[in-house]
Amino acid sequence: MEMEGLTSIYTNVYTKSALLSGEDFTNMHGNTKAALDYHVSINSDSYIATYFGNIDKMVAAMRAFRGLFKTLFLNRRAFEQFTSQGLKGEELVEALWNAHRDEFVLGRGSALPECFCEFKL
Structure with missing residues (x-):
């Protein structure tokens, strides 16, 4: 259900498993998949952090840089x-706009310039 909701808004969504053939994807392991995630994430037009851990912080910093x-x-x-x-x-x-805006106003949310809140989808 969550992927359906996401792709109903963002129609050009790719996952790492969609970028490779089934065999190539199953042959990849841990660090190789993480490297693919990182490469795609820092080179994409936009990026949605699904878990704000170390990799998301690093990707956000590199994208801002x-x-x-x-x-x-x-x-x-x-x-x-x-x-x-x-x-x-x-x-x-x-x-989502309302939830994101409310969190930002309360000081819990993070937004970088040109946040999705400023654009009509």
Whole structure:
């Protein structure tokens, strides 16, 4: 349900398993998959951090350093709640925008310049 909600907003989403053939993907292990994640993440038009751990912090920093500011630190709890309620498309966009804006105002959220909140999808 969460991937359906995400792809109802962002239609050009790729996962590492979609970039490789099934055999190539299954032959990759730990660090190789992490390297692929990192390479794709720092070179993408936009990036959504799904877990704000060390790799997401490093990717966000590298993207900012390279001037790629379309980076979103998604409120995973809100995203899960909204998608489990069946929200998709514009409804999901508005709900996420409100959750993201409220967290930013309260000082809990992170937003870099050109955050998705400033754009019409």
